[in-house]
Amino acid sequence: MKKKVLVTGGAGFIGGHFVQRMMNRYPDYHIYNLDLLTYAGELSKHKNMEKRENYHFIKMDITDRKAIMVLFAKEKFDFVVHFAAESHVDRSIINPEIFVRTNVLGTQILLHAAHQNKVAKFVHVSTDEVYGELDFDPTIFFTEESKLLPNSPYSASKASSDLLVRAYYETYGLPINITRCSNNYGPFQFPEKLIPLTISRVVQEQKVPVYGDGKNIRDWLHVFDHCSAIDLVMHEGVNGEIYNVGGHNERTTLEVVKTIIHKLGKSESLLEFVKDRKGHDKRYAINPTKLEKLGWIPNFSFEIGLTQTIQWYLDNKWWWNKQL
Ligand SMILES: NC(=O)c1ccc[n+]([C@@H]2O[C@H](COP(=O)([O-])OP(=O)(O)OC[C@H]3O[C@@H](n4cnc5c(N)ncnc54)[C@H](O)[C@@H]3O)[C@@H](O)[C@H]2O)c1
Structure with missing residues (x-):
């Protein structure tokens, strides 16, 4: 029989x-x-898939318990891959409540529906931000055993959802995996996140805000490499296991912003240092050895991925202009 895959947050x-x-x-x-x-x-x-008979779009709130239960009972999904979330740290500092509702309650509702309807695999897409921050020692990385020490309402809500996913495995035996990924970039990223925000600002010759001194480090991963990792975990992941996803592409925020400015041939005078974000984590860096042992190989170097991403934003101004 054909497999049914529920992807939550598939419009993000x-x-x-x-x-x-x-x-x-x-x-x-x-x-x-x-x-x-x-x-x-x-x-x-x-748009390219709307007419294909194996693509189905469902407009639904994951916190709508009744609708979710009815849907799962009707469709009997084989896989659930759960992306839907409130995902922007700055928004979580202004309005934490919606993050708890969507990321914690929404995940619990999906887990319950998956358990009741005997889903064969539930993959929960989480973030390295649940581990908190690292200091600047380049020999230290997050592993799957690192403690959960989230610092923002966003990462705290994701860590809470991770714990619920674990609990559904331990208590009910729901076959789950959790993936924890570093910062993603690539086409179609909403222009509130660092890379698309910087590209859109620089293209329009507007100031680019940089928090604090810009020395915070993030480990950048191309979204295609993240998706190949989730695909692998969905099909080969050992039930109950957590897999960290990261490509060893550590860069300071300032390096990323300056690289984009230079690649677009503009002046560094566009840089504007602004008051630091509250609870701003110093450094994230992932050790992906466990996932590599499962067979994951990332394809994108940061240099090539970033160049292609900049080109995509240049070629698709219509898309990000309508999001601004
Ligand atoms: N972007 C990153 O760098 C990154 C890194 C690591 C992990 N993650 C995680 O990956 C997942 C996807 O991130 P993203 O960057 O694609 O996020 P996104 O904000 O681009 O997309 C989130 C999607 O979820 C949908 N959504 C929000 N609330 C919903 C609800 N109540 N019911 C149904 N749908 C709802 C939104 O409409 C949107 O389409 C998130 O769980 C996030 O925590 C993201």
């Missing part, structure tokens, strides 16, 4: 690429893209 940045990957690589699967279409979700990215 990473979930959107994951839906495309599933449709392209597994023509036998039926892909159900469930999304509430918040400010971060939009469907123009899936």
Whole structure:
């Protein structure tokens, strides 16, 4: 029988690429893209698939318990890959409540529906931010055993959801995996996140805000490499296991912003240092050895990935202009 895959948050940045990957690589699967279409979700990215009989879009809120239970009972999904979330740290500092509702309650509702309907695999897409921050010692990385020490309402809500996922494995035996990924970049990322924000500002010759001294370090991963990791975990991951996803592409925020300014041939006078973000983590860096042992190989160097991403934003101004 054909497999049914529920992708939550498939109208967002990473979930959107994951839906495309599933449709392209597994023509036998039926892909159900469930999304509430918040400010971060939009469907123009899936125009190429709308008419395919194995693509289904469902507009639904993951916190709508009744609707979710009815859907799971009807469709009997084989896989659930859970991306839907409030995902922007700055928004979580201003309005934490929606992060608890969507990221914690929404995840619990999905887990319960998955358990009740005997889903064969539930993959929960989480973040390295649940581990808190590292100092600047370049020999230290997050591993799957690192403590959960989240610092922002966003990362705290994701860590809470991770614990619920673990609990559904330990208590009910739901076959789960958790993936924890570093910062993603690539086409179709909402222009509130660092790389698309910087590109859109520089293209328009507007000031680019940089928090604090810009020395915070992030480990950048191309969204295609993230999606290949989730695909692998979904099919090969050992039940109950956590997998960290990262590509050893550590850069300071200032390096990233300056590189974009230079690649676009503009002046560093566009840089504007602003008051630091509250609870701003110093450094994230991932040790992906466990996932590599499962067979994951990232394809993108940061230099090539960033150049291609800049080109995509230049070629698709219509897309990000409508998001501003
Ligand atoms: N972007 C990153 O760098 C990054 C890194 C690591 C982990 N993650 C995680 O990956 C996942 C996807 O991130 P993203 O950057 O694609 O996020 P995004 O903000 O681009 O997309 C989130 C999607 O979820 C949908 N959504 C929000 N609330 C919903 C609800 N109540 N019901 C149904 N749908 C809802 C939105 O409409 C949107 O389409 C998130 O869980 C995030 O925590 C992201």
